[in-house]
Amino acid sequence: MTIKSSRYTISLIVVLSLIWIGNSGFYNAMLLSFGAVSVLFVVFVAHRLEIVDEESQPLQLGRRIFAFWMWLLKEIVQSNIQVIKRIWLGPKSISPVVMQLKMSQQTDMGKTIYGNSVTLTPGTVTLDIEDDVMTVYALSYDSIQYLQGGEMDRRVKRLED
Numbered sequence: 001m002t003i004k005s006s007r008y009t010i011s012l013i014v015v016l017s018l019i020w021i022g023n024s025g026f027y028n029a030m031l032l033s034f035g036a037v038s039v040l041f042v043v044f045v046a047h048r049l050e051i052v053d054e055e056s057q058p059l060q061l062g063r064r065i066f067a068f069w070m071w072l073l074k075e076i077v078q079s080n081i082q083v084i085k086r087i088w089l090g091p092k093s094i095s096p097v098v099m100q101l102k103m104s105q106q107t108d109m110g111k112t113i114y115g116n117s118v119t120l121t122p123g124t125v126t127l128d129i130e131d132d133v134m135t136v137y138a139l140s141y142d143s144i145q146y147l148q149g150g151e152m153d154r155r156v157k158r159l160e161d
Contacts (some may be wrong), residue, residue, distance in 0.1 A: 008052045008053060009043060009047070009052055012042075012043055012052055013039055013040075013043055014048065014098065015153065016038075016039045016042055016043070017035065017036075017039050020035040020039060021035065034140055045087075062157065065159065068155055068156075071155060072117055072120065072121075075117075075121055075152070076120060076121055076122065079121045079122040079123050079124070079143075080122050081124060082142075082143075083122045083123045083139065086123075086139060086140065089146075091133060093140070094139050094140060095139075095140050095141055096134070096137065096138070096139060096140075097137070097138050097140065097141050097143075097144050098127065098135065098137050098138075099135070099136055099138070099144050100131060100133050100134065100135050100136075101133070101134050101135075101136055101144075101147055101148065101153075102134075103129070103132045103133065103134050103153060104132075104153055104154075104157045105132075105153075105156060105157060105160060106158055107160055109160075110157065110159065110160040111129050111134075112129075112155055113156050113159060114134070114156040115129050115134060115154065117152055117156060118134070118136055118147065118152065121143075121152075123139040123140070123143050124136055124137065124139070124143050125136060125137045125138075125146070126137045151153060
């Protein structure tokens with residue numbers, strides 16, 4: 001086990017332990033020992049499957065991910081408001097569009113974050129990602145124009161760097 005691999009293992013143990021403790025709500029010795037055994041078993045299986053790496057534990061995102069989440073939350077709220085306006089205005093305000101957009105992300109993780117961010121934003125859904133092209137459905141052309149502007153693409157790209 002290398003130092004890099006042990007970093008990801010320790011991170012996995014900490015994350016799984018926090019999830020166990022957070023969901024359990026009970027802190028007696030028996031339940032904590034069951035939690036410890038469960039966590040160690042999952043870490044053992046993950047190592048056997050060779051899936052403990054930078055994609056399963058993206059430590060490189062660090063502090064940048066929190067700023068991205070805050071920005072994405074703002075985008076989700078603004079998109080919700082736009083979708084509600086379109087609902088109130090009626091069917092004539094909706095003009096569905098499917099379009100392919102270029103992505104600047106190089107890693108599978110970056111592409112996944114970008115695609116999921118588009119889908120989390122109301123009024124848009126990522127339909128497909130192939131190589132560096134993402135197919136997106138949007139309720140209106142305005143949403144596609146926003147994505148073509150590249151703000152979300154740039155912010156996700158910064159997470160990769």
